[in-house]
Amino acid sequence: MSQKRILLGVTGGIAAYKSAELVRLLKKRGHEVRVVMTHGAEAFVTPLTFQALSGEAVRTSLLDPAAEAGMGHIELAKWADLVLVAPASADFMARLAQGMADDLLTTLCSATESPIILAPAMNQAMWNNHRTQRNVGLLESDPQIALWGPDQGDQACGDVGPGRMLEPQDIADRVDRPAAKVLAGQRVVITAGPTREPIDPVRYITNHSSGKMGYALAMAAHAAGADVTLISGPVNLPAPAGIKVVPVITAQDMLERSLAAVDGGCDIFIATAAVADYRPAQCADQKVKKSKDDMSLALVRNPDTLAAIAARNQAPFTVGFAAETNDLVHYATDKMQRKRLNMIVANDVSKPDLGFNSDHNQVTVFWPDGQQCLGPDTKITLAGQLVALIAEQFAQSLRTQGKPTNSSKVKS
Ligand code: PMT
Numbered sequence: 001m002s003q004k005r006i007l008l009g010v011t012g013g014i015a016a017y018k019s020a021e022l023v024r025l026l027k028k029r030g031h032e033v034r035v036v037m038t039h040g041a042e043a044f045v046t047p048l049t050f051q052a053l054s055g056e057a058v059r060t061s062l063l064d065p066a067a068e069a070g071m072g073h074i075e076l077a078k079w080a081d082l083v084l085v086a087p088a089s090a091d092f093m094a095r096l097a098q099g100m101a102d103d104l105l106t107t108l109c110s111a112t113e114s115p116i117i118l119a120p121a122m123n124q125a126m127w128n129n130h131r132t133q134r135n136v137g138l139l140e141s142d143p144q145i146a147l148w149g150p151d152q153g154d155q156a157c158g159d160v161g162p163g164r165m166l167e168p169q170d171i172a173d174r175v176d177r178p179a180a181k182v183l184a185g186q187r188v189v190i191t192a193g194p195t196r197e198p199i200d201p202v203r204y205i206t207n208h209s210s211g212k213m214g215y216a217l218a219m220a221a222h223a224a225g226a227d228v229t230l231i232s233g234p235v236n237l238p239a240p241a242g243i244k245v246v247p248v249i250t251a252q253d254m255l256e257r258s259l260a261a262v263d264g265g266c267d268i269f270i271a272t273a274a275v276a277d278y279r280p281a282q283c284a285d286q287k288v289k290k291s292k293d294d295m296s297l298a299l300v301r302n303p304d305t306l307a308a309i310a311a312r313n314q315a316p317f318t319v320g321f322a323a324e325t326n327d328l329v330h331y332a333t334d335k336m337q338r339k340r341l342n343m344i345v346a347n348d349v350s351k352p353d354l355g356f357n358s359d360h361n362q363v364t365v366f367w368p369d370g371q372q373c374l375g376p377d378t379k380i381t382l383a384g385q386l387v388a389l390i391a392e393q394f395a396q397s398l399r400t401q402g403k404p405t406n407s408s409k410v411k412s
Contacts, residue, residue: 003030004175007080007112009105010050012040014156015087015121015165020045022086022168023053029176034076036060036105040089062104073104077111084175085109087121087165090132096145097135113144119171120150124161128238136241146223148174151380152237153359162238170381177384182391184225186267189316190218191258191305193233195251197279199297200288208356209274211235213321216383217270218243224387226268229261233273251275251302258305262316268394270319271306272345274356278302307339317394319343325350333366343367343393345386367393 006026010019019035026033035050035058047058059067059076071079085092085105092105096118101107109116118139126132127150139145149166166174192214196204211232218230219240228243231254239245246261248254254275262269278299310318320341322332325348332346346364349355354362354376361382362375374385395405 003032004081005032005079006034006175007076007083007108008033008035008050008054009038009083009085009088009092009108010035010041010045011038011085011087011089011092011105012043013087013089013121013165014044016041016044018165018168019086020049020053022171023050025168025172026175027054029172031175034059034079036076036108038089038092038103038105040091059104062107073107074111077108078113080108080112080114082114082175083109083112083116084119084171085116086119086171088118090120090122090126090129090135093118093120093132093139094135097138116145117148117175118145119148119165120163121165122150122163123157124152124155124159124163124238127163128161133241140242147241148223149380160236166380167378170378173381174384177388180388181225182388182395183221183268186226186394187229187265188218188221188226188268188270189229189231189258189261189266190214190221190270191231191233191254191273191275192218193235194274195233195254195276195302196249197251197276197302198283199280200284200286202287205276205279206234207274207276209233209235210357211237212357212359212379213361213383214270214272215240216379217272217386219380220383220387221268221270223384224391229264229266231258231261231273233275251279251305255303255305255308258309262309262312266316268319268390269306269309269316270321270390272321273305274323275305276302304339306341310340315340317342317390317397319345319390322346323349323355328364329366332364336366336368342397343390365389 010016023033033054034056035054037060050058095106101110151164151166152162153164193211194206194209196206198204215237218228222228222242230245246257248257281298281300306320318341322335324331328346328348332344336344344366347355361379364373375382398405
């Protein structure tokens, strides 16, 4: 792990308090950290907090003769190996996207030649606002800048949605494991979430999948340079920036839209979706009325998207998931062989707070001549590790077939 000189920019938002923990984690890992705060950030946390944790004077103003007499802002911009802005507010991102240099932090971003990482944090409506999204698009297309997050979930204001800053632990992990562009130029299709199999116009069969694992993988594959299509069952997650999302409802829809996406060009197919294995043999046209004390529902098997894609002549590299409550190794490896997959990611969903509808997971990944345990960790951190592992095995399979592999390029 290489020690870095990190310039941590803290902008105005309630997540600023989490940045204190981030400084502590980065210092603990041996990085040098200097903190620059915007005036907005000072309303949430005092510079003294960051000074105590970083062991360095905190800069808050561009026009501070005393501070400039020490390490001037150009010197500070040159000192940094990495500029990390966490939290990055909507206002800061707007100013950065326009190339403004109207305070110390934006000036440093203009003056540095090092990578700039933004960890956005804001209210979900602000994140979804089309002007913010326009700025996100501009920042994402800037080769010097990468966005980490935001995460989704409960917000300090009571809203639920995208805009939460990644946890300090996730950010610190990513600093130490920069996203190599290991999937640059690869086309990745991912299925995510549950399917809904209608019983009548108001009822359906489904499961507890939230889509979080699949969406985290889609974001990690995108960060690794892939062109990502996400075939998503009904979930309450926002479409991640830079990713084509194809919404589906039933297993049959998932099959059709996945086949179409694969026909459009696909190098790697990853199935995280929890697809209903059965659907009602018939969907009633009208709402079914209760009459007898018991009723039975005839079910028929659904098509298996992953197996259908893996069985093709020119099949992409296929990665399945298996959620098991018992005999994990046996069931997972059996699925890998039966469905003719290149890899399978097995989660033990018998453990509380892991797997379905949780922010955390713990998995064992199997491939024909190896296996690796990952976690327990957040799905975001695991997704980065899984993408690295999938890219490694994908490259290995290309080499085995005598095909050229990507040369990886590192951003940040
Ligand atoms: O969505 P989250 O709340 O984040 O939860 C994530 C998860 C637990 C759903 C995910 O990590 C996971 O394990 N997904 C697979 C669930 C499962 O048990 O799948 P399965 O054993 O029914 O199927 C095995 C594989 O075949 C899976 O890759 C599945 O997507 C695929 N499959 C299954 C049936 C079917 N008809 N079509 C498929 O493509």
